[in-house]
Amino acid sequence: MSTSLRRLAGRLSACLLCLALMFPGTSCAQEVPRGILVLDPRPAPTLKLRDLDGKPFDLAQARGEWVMVHFWASWCGPCRKEMPTLDTLRRINVTGLRMVLVNTAEDEDTAFSFLATVAPELTTLLDPDGTATETWQPRGLPSTFLVDPEGRLRYLALGGRDWGSAEFVTFLRGLRG
Amino acid sequence: MRIAGTRVALVLAWLAPALPLPASAADPEPEGPRSLKLPGLTLHVNLPARDGLHAFYTGRGFPASALAVLDRACFVGISLRNPRDEVVWIDLERWQARGIDGKTVARIDRAGWRSLWEAANVPAGARATFGWTLLPESRDLRFDEPVGGNLTLVRTEQPFTLTLVLPTGTDRAGEPLVVEIPGLRCR
Numbered sequence: 001m002s003t004s005l006r007r008l009a010g011r012l013s014a015c016l017l018c019l020a021l022m023f024p025g026t027s028c029a030q031e032v033p034r035g036i037l038v039l040d041p042r043p044a045p046t047l048k049l050r051d052l053d054g055k056p057f058d059l060a061q062a063r064g065e066w067v068m069v070h071f072w073a074s075w076c077g078p079c080r081k082e083m084p085t086l087d088t089l090r091r092i093n094v095t096g097l098r099m100v101l102v103n104t105a106e107d108e109d110t111a112f113s114f115l116a117t118v119a120p121e122l123t124t125l126l127d128p129d130g131t132a133t134e135t136w137q138p139r140g141l142p143s144t145f146l147v148d149p150e151g152r153l154r155y156l157a158l159g160g161r162d163w164g165s166a167e168f169v170t171f172l173r174g175l176r177g
Numbered sequence: 178m179r180i181a182g183t184r185v186a187l188v189l190a191w192l193a194p195a196l197p198l199p200a201s202a203a204d205p206e207p208e209g210p211r212s213l214k215l216p217g218l219t220l221h222v223n224l225p226a227r228d229g230l231h232a233f234y235t236g237r238g239f240p241a242s243a244l245a246v247l248d249r250a251c252f253v254g255i256s257l258r259n260p261r262d263e264v265v266w267i268d269l270e271r272w273q274a275r276g277i278d279g280k281t282v283a284r285i286d287r288a289g290w291r292s293l294w295e296a297a298n299v300p301a302g303a304r305a306t307f308g309w310t311l312l313p314e315s316r317d318l319r320f321d322e323p324v325g326g327n328l329t330l331v332r333t334e335q336p337f338t339l340t341l342v343l344p345t346g347t348d349r350a351g352e353p354l355v356v357e358i359p360g361l362r363c364r
Contacts (some may be wrong), residue, residue: 001240075237078323106237123358129283130305139211139316141309156320 011094030174033167035159041152044069044145045135049102049125057100057125060151066097066175067147071138072124074102074114078160079142087119088164096176105130105172146175155176198283217256217354218265218343224251225327226364238303246293250285251332251363256325259318265345265354267316267324271342274361276335285329287314317347336362 032038042127048070059067068087072079073098090099101124103111108126127133136145144157161168211222225233230252231244239247251323259265274282285293294304295296312326327337338359345351 014220073306075233076309078325105302108300121270122214129301130308131301133309134305139322140326142233158319 012166030171030177032155032170035157035161036171037156037158039153039156041148044151044153045132046148047102047125047136049127049132051072051123051125052108052115053102053123059100059147062100064149066149066172068097068099068144069136069143069147070100070144071102071104071133071136072142073106074110075106077093077142080114082142082160083115083118085161085163085165087122090119090122092164092169094169094172097172100125100166102127102133104133108168116159136154142161147172148175157169167173179274184358199310204320206304212356213316214341217261218356219260220341220356221256221325222339222358222361223254224364225254234303237306239307240299240336243294243297243299250330251282251330253328253330253361254325255312255322255328255341258323259320261345262320263345263351265318266343266344266349267313268349269312269314269328272328273342274315274330274337275340276333276337278335282333282337283331285298287311291330300345308351330363332363334363336360 026070044059050054050056060070062071072083074080079168086099086101099122102120103126111124111126115124136143138145139156141157142160145153146155146157148154162171163172202317209340218358222351227248230247234247235241235244258266269286272284274284276282290311294307299307310327312328313324316324318324330337337361338357339361341354341356341358343354343356345353
């Protein structure tokens with residue numbers, strides 16, 4: 001890189017830093033909680049599945065809002081523990097954030113029975129053969145990706161957590177900037 | 178156990194007062210879960226019983242004909258959490274199970290299971306679930322990141338010692354953590 005280019009990059013970084021300090025609510029100033037991995041932005045894989053009512057969902061149609069894509073299975077202990085906190089997050093209703101659950105490789109009855117017991121207001125997409133989950137390559141179950149309004153993967157939550165806690169709600173609210 | 182260049186000979190038998198370990202390592206009884214919290218690692222080991230495995234997998238679409246395949250394997254349930262700021266790696270190729278006769282107990286990897294399930298006509302969804310119940314073959318664990326799943330071995334009737342070698346550092350160049358778990362027995 002030439003000296004002038006390096007100088008320009010340095011000035012740009014300084015400007016961005018100033019903006020971040022001036023507007024702490026913006027996503028560039030976003031403080032990322034422990035356990036959330038910042039990803040190099042890249043297009044999210046396709047996600048076209050049906051929910052428990054047979055209603056189709058296509059992630060490509062959700063541009064313009066942040067989407068939380070959560071992979072889970074009823075047999076997975078940490079998923080069972082985390083699910084009620086996702087229900088709490090649903091009740092909190094973070095503006096500009098859409099929550100999308102994806103059940104990995106279970107049948108409709110299993111997913112329905114589990115949610116009916118633990119979080120009856122939540123619904124889930126069904127990935128009966130696990131193919132969609134495989135495409136997304138989560139690091140395990142549960143896994144939660146945050147997809148930005150341009151359809152890019154931006155964050156990955158490692159393992160389970162209390163999504164209803166102040167720390168994570170603040171983080172999610174800050175995404176909109 | 179080795180942590181950052183310091184060799185600490187940690188064998189789970191040290192925890193005998195706290196854990197339900199057998200009196201004799203040469204002839205251990207099937208045992209319950211073991212848990213460990215160490216400066217470099219939180220580890221939980223559990224060998225699930227055959228009946229439980231049957232119930233779990235048949236409940237998730239495995240045909241009865243596939244159960245015989247499960248019975249030829251030994252499942253070691255392991256969960257780990259990395260409490261360190263540096264990356265800790267799971268790299269199953271570096272783990273080793275050795276029977277009391279000194280011979281290596283072979284591991285069944287994902288490719289091995291894939292061909293077994295294809296031969297047994299196990300449905301795709303059930304195969305996917307099975308895959309998610311296995312430990313990843315290789316994975317970098319970030320700070321506080323958990324991972325859990327089964328390590329699968331060819332079934333052996335003799336007790337065995339499992340040695341986990343966990344490289345550290347983003348480039349795996351750090352001093353590896355080494356944990357030795359003796360007196361395990363397939364259930």
